[in-house]
Amino acid sequence: MVELVKVDEDIWEVPQSYKPDMKVPGRIFLSDKLIKDLEDGSIEQVANVATLPGIQKYAMAMPDAHIGYGFPIGGVAAFDLDTGVISPGGVGFDINCGVRLLKSDLKVEDIRKDADNLIERLYHNVPSGLGSESKLRVSDTVLNEVFEKGARWAVENGYGVKADLEHCEENGEMKGANFAKVSKKAHERGRSQLGTLGSGNHFLEIQYVEKIYDEQVAKAFGLEEGKVTVMIHCGSRGAGHQICTDYIKVLEKASRKYGIKLYDRQLACAPLSSEEAKDYISAMAAAANYAWANRQVISHWVRETFNDYYKSEIKMDLLYDVAHNVAKFEEHDINGKRVKVCVHRKGATRAFAPGREEVPVAFRNVGQPVIIPGSMGSASYVLVGTQKAMETTFGSTCHGAGRVMSRHAAKKEVRGSEIKKELLEMGIIVKAPKDSAIAEEAPEVYKDIDDVIEVVHRLGISKKVARLVPIAVAKG
């Protein structure tokens, strides 16, 4: 196993000499404390990614990194448009898994007594769990619209307001999506799941702003200490999963066809200029749009639930919606030149600096809101994108706490009923379909979110704005 070289505080390098075909070195952003939890396999995966054609600067891993399919989760890699590739493994199975944060005007002390009832209703109104089906049934024609318009489809059909769209990455609508590139099977899986949370670490959480770190940015984001927020963490469900599965096969063939040497079969990819890559990109965009529509529909039901419960219109503005599993075409400064590259972020969040045109006008002078969900029962964070991120990580940061124990191991090691009790003693209500779902997501199977955030803050690849603490959580 390769020795990591510490090049600076919180920065570790996988030397380019480790594998003969590495085009660039690897960079892993980790504190001395967190490096103990880093699996050897993650380092190997970073090195493997560095062998792919056209990769720029470094193959990177954020402090929440762990082993994933081909690329590590927490991985960032940018590829040159002429010489580089795109890989479904660099995006992930849950295409455009992401997080959004709704801001209410309610105060934490006013809502405590209602939390039990509220989460019960939210749990009822937003279907969750493995294979969960929506109360919304869409026709083929409508589903195609969802694939191509994303959150805009939802807003145009009464699920939310126009302002919501301005507060999503890509306005909740990735261009270039083509439903014709989505298989029949993916269509079928998508039809019944629009407006569902899913399972695993996906959740819907009532929280409050416990602490503000940056008054000026918090003000620009409209965050106030003691105010209630709602966080929604989910993705593209079975549709995105099927699209990923379908295109891994296509790109495995393409890898052979174009003679790309793969250190790991899971790195299947195709040159960005190829037909296979273009098809995957069109389908990936469709999945991304499905995920945005999904989070938008869920947001609408959350608003409805609160309004109905309090018998009045509760302010529930969208702060922002981030995608942490997607590949995007962006301009970055590389070797003194501004070039367009394809940035893969898999379990990594865009953290764009002030001034970037991708950042909504309302936040353009402070930077992009970065929303980082904690594990169940732990804090979540709002951060802000920085120039340092642009220079160091192609404008990227971490996406969460990151696992330290597999789902399988967690189910054996941890008792869900115990966790539920412990959380309740801490004042956190958990609603889940079964106790084993709670065990898989227990706080102790994740790294400490505060440690992960400390690293990205100290590195400056995003800066702390606010810490959010859970009150009640509904999960799949």
Next chain:
DNA sequence: ATGTTC
């Protein structure tokens, strides 16, 4: 993450 096995 996922109708957890083409």
